Amino acid sequence: RRGSGYATMAKSKFEYVRDFEVQDTCLKNCWVVVRVDGRNFHRFAEQHKFIKPNDDRALQLMNRCAQNVMEELDTICMSYGQSDEYSFVFHKNSNWYKRRASKFMTHVVSQFASSYVFYWKEFFPTQPILYPPGFDGRVVLYPSDQNLKDYLSWRQTDCHINNLYNTVFWTLVQKGELTPAKAEERLRGTVSAEKNEILFSEFSINYNNEPELYRKGSVLIWVKVIRPHRSGKRTQVRQERNTASAECATSTTSA
Amino acid sequence: RRGSGYATMAKSKFEYVRDFEVQDTCLKNCWVVVRVDGRNFHRFAEQHKFIKPNDDRALQLMNRCAQNVMEELDTICMSYGQSDEYSFVFHKNSNWYKRRASKFMTHVVSQFASSYVFYWKEFFPTQPILYPPGFDGRVVLYPSDQNLKDYLSWRQTDCHINNLYNTVFWTLVQKGELTPAKAEERLRGTVSAEKNEILFSEFSINYNNEPELYRKGSVLIWVKVIRPHRSGKRTQVRQERNTASAECATSTTSA
Amino acid sequence: RRGSGYATMAKSKFEYVRDFEVQDTCLKNCWVVVRVDGRNFHRFAEQHKFIKPNDDRALQLMNRCAQNVMEELDTICMSYGQSDEYSFVFHKNSNWYKRRASKFMTHVVSQFASSYVFYWKEFFPTQPILYPPGFDGRVVLYPSDQNLKDYLSWRQTDCHINNLYNTVFWTLVQKGELTPAKAEERLRGTVSAEKNEILFSEFSINYNNEPELYRKGSVLIWVKVIRPHRSGKRTQVRQERNTASAECATSTTSA
Amino acid sequence: RRGSGYATMAKSKFEYVRDFEVQDTCLKNCWVVVRVDGRNFHRFAEQHKFIKPNDDRALQLMNRCAQNVMEELDTICMSYGQSDEYSFVFHKNSNWYKRRASKFMTHVVSQFASSYVFYWKEFFPTQPILYPPGFDGRVVLYPSDQNLKDYLSWRQTDCHINNLYNTVFWTLVQKGELTPAKAEERLRGTVSAEKNEILFSEFSINYNNEPELYRKGSVLIWVKVIRPHRSGKRTQVRQERNTASAECATSTTSA
Secondary structure (H helix, E strand, C coil): CCCCCHHHHHHHHHHHHHHHECCCECCCCCEEEEEEEECCHHHHHHHCCCCCCCCHHHHHHHHHHHHHHHHHHCCEEEEEEECCEEEEEECCCCCHHHHEHHHHHHHHHHHHHHHHHHHHHHHCCCCCCCCCCCEEEEEEEECCHHHHHHHHHHHHHHHHHHHHHHHHHHHHHHCCCCCHHHHHHHHCCCCHHHHHHHHHHHHCCCHHHCCHHHHHCEEEEEEEEEECCCCEEEEEEEECCCCCCHHHHHHHHCC | CCCCCHHHHHHHHHHHHHHHECCCECCCCCEEEEEEEECCHHHHHHHCCCCCCCCHHHHHHHHHHHHHHHHHHCCEEEEEEECCEEEEEECCCCCHHHHEHHHHHHHHHHHHHHHHHHHHHHHCCCCCCCCCCCEEEEEEEECCHHHHHHHHHHHHHHHHHHHHHHHHHHHHHHCCCCCHHHHHHHHCCCCHHHHHHHHHHHHCCCHHHCCHHHHHCEEEEEEEEEECCCCEEEEEEEECCCCCCHHHHHHHHCC | CCCCCHHHHHHHHHHHHHHHECCCECCCCCEEEEEEEECCHHHHHHHCCCCCCCCHHHHHHHHHHHHHHHHHHCCEEEEEEECCEEEEEECCCCCHHHHEHHHHHHHHHHHHHHHHHHHHHHHCCCCCCCCCCCEEEEEEEECCHHHHHHHHHHHHHHHHHHHHHHHHHHHHHHCCCCCHHHHHHHHCCCCHHHHHHHHHHHHCCCHHHCCHHHHHCEEEEEEEEEECCCCEEEEEEEECCCCCCHHHHHHHHCC | CCCCCHHHHHHHHHHHHHHHECCCECCCCCEEEEEEEECCHHHHHHHCCCCCCCCHHHHHHHHHHHHHHHHHHCCEEEEEEECCEEEEEECCCCCHHHHEHHHHHHHHHHHHHHHHHHHHHHHCCCCCCCCCCCEEEEEEEECCHHHHHHHHHHHHHHHHHHHHHHHHHHHHHHCCCCCHHHHHHHHCCCCHHHHHHHHHHHHCCCHHHCCHHHHHCEEEEEEEEEECCCCEEEEEEEECCCCCCHHHHHHHHCC
16 A cells, blocks of 8 residues: 555565465464463572572562553453462463464463563562563463363472472571582472471471462452442452462453 | 471472473574563653654663673674664573573563663663663574575564654654654655655755664674783674675575 | 396386376375265166166165275275265275375275176166276365265255255156156256255155155164174164264264 | 354354464464375385385375375475485475465375375285274474574485385395394494495395385476367476485475
8 A cells, every 4th residue: 555666576476475474374273371480590599599499579570460461451350479480371262362372371471471571670679671682482271161260270280399409498598508509409209298397397387387378379360340439340360379279260260 | 408398298289380381493504583562652752752753862771781681691603782772682592491492582581671670871871761671572493594694684674664664754843843643644655755855955964874783783792802911812792884785684694 | 127128127216206206195094085976977877777766776885895895995884875985984094005185095096996897786777887887086184073974964954955955856857747847947946945845745745755865865884793603793884874964974984 | 154143142252262372473474395204104014015125016105195195285386205204395385274284284294195095906906904004294494594404404314214224134034034123133223334235245135226216215396287279288297206305305395
């Protein structure tokens, strides 16, 4: 429409290259999960002096980014985050961008990444961000509700296993004054009961009293907000008190 | 390895969900192009008061982001940008992340997005960024060198067509004091010679003297840098004077 | 392992070409349907003098081929056929050939095609087969049981619509002595009640008394066979009296 | 269009299931190779008493089937066969069925399979075919001409390696009166020079005088046929004297 003679002709001559795009439609009637992971966040955490084993600021920043993703992209049912990863669940009936996997992935991951830098200073007011972080993303499809529940359970169990390990490890290093190598050796092969026992008997820490934010991760869901003097109902992203049991998580997805 | 008894058993019970990931390996021996596009950048440009038709700050910020992408991800041969889009070319022999399309896309687009916020204030020192912008990304495969050249020619011709139109449109509005609607009407159906003529005869503007940055877009390539007193050669991203003719662009890709 | 010096070296030099195979794993936990369709069967039917509108021999041959497919490939739950098409349902938990779509498709379609020629003379003892027929095949995935039921209902409704039309059309031609063009014109725009009425009032044919084989298509399921004096139970393909209501069809798939 | 009221409504209600078909378009500007392999042909060969190590009848039957595939499907440049496999090359510019992989695969493999039974008695006049054989098929894409040449070289080298082994093995068994186990033991670890030497010094067989059909496989190409008194030129499938050197093979593909 904005034709300009020769250039337009040239453009249409080259336009055949459009037909080389990869087709990547997600199968219908499947839950679409996009998981975002920090790239080299071990290094990033060190360089930005994240507190070990859990840095509240970093976790709340992740939650803030996820909230922005849900508000900007608006067809996401719920999301679940822990450590440097976040999973976003699109409804199985979503027809957003004709269900193209590349659209799901890149919109989520770019919004998450730009939010991370944008909101950084709200959570790290005294620690400047040193360089722009990277993330990777992937799409996974789940045909049944049970598959989706199991996915969320998988991520939450991963959270639990890693957090219990990290909690004991860093307690041994920070309070027990072991070297990291000694702490690792001490923990090798221990099961969870033994780890709980180390925390309790040697450091008087009851692991179950640790914050749910650390032990269970975070769930973001939509809640209806009633504003009596305004224009009625609207929905808002709310963080679900970090009680991200899979049950709770998926009961919200069915809504 | 960080097993903790019951939790580990639970985790392995749920781990079957990993097998649902979409396979998306890019065909070997094809050039892999990732194109990043701003999401709703029309609105973003308005809210951040971008100068029309071209805002040097915004274009240079795009170039800065692309440079960061190339430096962080390091297997990209070259990149080409114009307006709010940027294309990154991975070598056809690249085996980065086993050529998974999702890895190519999400690493590029997230690095680009976080860079955009990170470098914003270098280019817009007096205009704060109001919200985190989004981008979308896609992967396109080109089997032959000619296909790749034609892709770059397609994007550059697109740059030319849009820029010529926008230049005349905004000149009519800003200097000719036409309303946008009148300017659009004036330009409807005109070919490029007529647009050039309007600029020249009515506003004494020779379109060919407009900056190459606007007319042709930007190319980033790798150049060898020789440092006599240091540790010898190394490579560095350089912006190729905006002479992004497709010839030049693809001669660099063969390097 | 059967190395022979130079040739082996040459072979391994060329073997890189294996990595170009298309990945086509079917998403887990989805029903896999392979549908086979005759290629140019309109022409094939004419040249082999199939009786219009339904040729029992041709339909029974299709059923015989489907039975062979089920017996040879053995992970197929059930199959449904009508006219020159047949659909085969693999269980959603099937892991046959790691769920590669190309394996599902090509094994089914080649077995069907070779069976068609092999069993031809059993059904057409006096009419030789003139040339080898072709078929095409496709894979469709269904995440939920309801989707699968709807697929089977779709194919069966297609059978009904086409068979009612064809029955009236050929009755008008064969008994009503209309030309095909006149018969087509007569039927244009008629709904099913009107077609039933033509059959009944003009030709004393009650459509509901037409054979179920024609009106509903065929379902093949597995049945357990008990052989008292032999080695106990075994399963056998059985044709389900052509009462291929979707209900019946899918109740068998859940087994 | 052949609507019949309620049934039509039902059909359109179920028709949504069409949207679940797998997308499988082959990347443009790539050679498309479909390879067909016999399923369980070891068993099939035994039960049909194929002569070892090469049965001329079986090889010529394979060639006849490939010829039928090329004549029926008509956009195939060339094909190459050896043992119980055959590869069909579609031109990189082919747009047959919009380049859907499933169409390429299933049309080729079903035509091949039905031809195998159809032409069987021409090549095995005294040995009836006992059951319908199965084949599998796959699609492989090659972006460059060199990749395609290497593919053909790979298959031909495979032919050479297997045929040399089989020739010596069966000579040891048939003329040398070794048991199969002894023959296998004798050949373990031998390189090609040693195999040639066994044939020559112990059995006076010069391997290079073995038929090219066995040593090199078969190539089918299109040739122009000039018929002076008829309607001019037409093309015909011709078997290329089994000199399927990759050079020759791919020079024909460029035609």
